[in-house]
Amino acid sequence: MLQFNKRPACSTPRVLTDRSLFTIYHSIFQKINWKKYDESTGVPSLSKSTINSVIISFPSYEEQKQIGTFFQQLDKTIALHQRKLTKLKELKQGYLQKMFPKNGSKFPQLRFAGFADAWEQRKLIEVADYRNGKAHEKDISENGDYIVVNSKFVSTNGAVKKFSDELIAPLKKGELAFVLSDVPNGRAIARTFLIDEDNKYSLNQRIAGITPHSDTNSYFLHSLMNRHGRL
Incomplete structure (x- = not known):
């Protein structure tokens, strides 16, 4: 006690x-x-x-009860949204499996109305440009203005961040960051992160920058390349 x-x-x-x-x-x-x-x-x-x-x-017990009830309601609301989030992730994973062709097929299982043509087979270089990132180790700064896009950043969907004072390898809105090497566990390899803003992200080494061509939708390419990863 x-x-x-x-x-x-x-x-x-x-x-x-x-x-x-x-x-x-x-x-x-x-x-x-x-x-x-x-x-x-x-x-x-x-x-x-x-x-x-x-x-x-x-404070007094009455004030305790007021404060306790307030935070209890917040906790219940958070738990409710977490359950909704889990269901939405499961729903998204199901659609990712059904809306992209599998096993060499040219037709996905599920399609929007009005679309029936076979999907074309293309190499990545035909739909987007590719470049490598650059080393940032000497430019990491706790209070830097730019987010360094590395494997940890991509694998946590942006939750874990490192910063740099220099925009060494700038990424533009609509581009994808694609993990080429992930040390030590390799869980982030081939995962992508869709860039949402200009002049904010700098591309680290062992991460590729993918720039979709004008006839390639960025979010489609991001979903296609990342569909087997964790949500």
């Missing part, structure tokens, strides 16, 4: 809501000196003295 520093008695009992308990646990978590732990020294742990030294502040 958690123990806390004794405080002067007050007229209103300190009853904790679930949200208040969460705040307490978060305070405890923040007190851990994570930097002193690594794989060679073992697993982080909490001592009784650490827990007992945690100082918390909280």
Whole structure:
């Protein structure tokens, strides 16, 4: 059972809501000196003295309930949207399998009304131009103005970012970044990222820049090339 520093008695009992308990646990978590732990020294742990030294502040029970209810509703809304997102990803994956030809066929399983012609077989060089990225290791900057498009950036769909002060290999809106080499696990190889803005992204080495021709739709090419990757 958690123990806390004794405080002067007050007229209103300190009853904790679930949200208040969460705040307490978060305070405890923040007190851990994570930097002193690594794989060679073992697993982080909490001592009784650490827990007992945690100082918390909280209002009356009625205000706790108001705050707790507010965040509970937000959590429920987030969970609802997460379930919707999961279903939409499953739906998209199904369409990706049905709207592109498979096993050498020239006809997809599912098509829009008014389209019945066979799909043509073309090489990538016939529908887009290709170029290699450039090294950015010496130009990485925590507060840089430009996003460096590397394999980690592509594999996380832009969630993990590195920045550069220099736009060394600029990417334009509508171009695709295509992963050529992914160290160490290779999960990002052949995945693509569709560039959504000019003067924002710089192409790193081991990533190809794909520029669709005027008669090639960028989002179609992105979907075609990336359809077997994770959503």
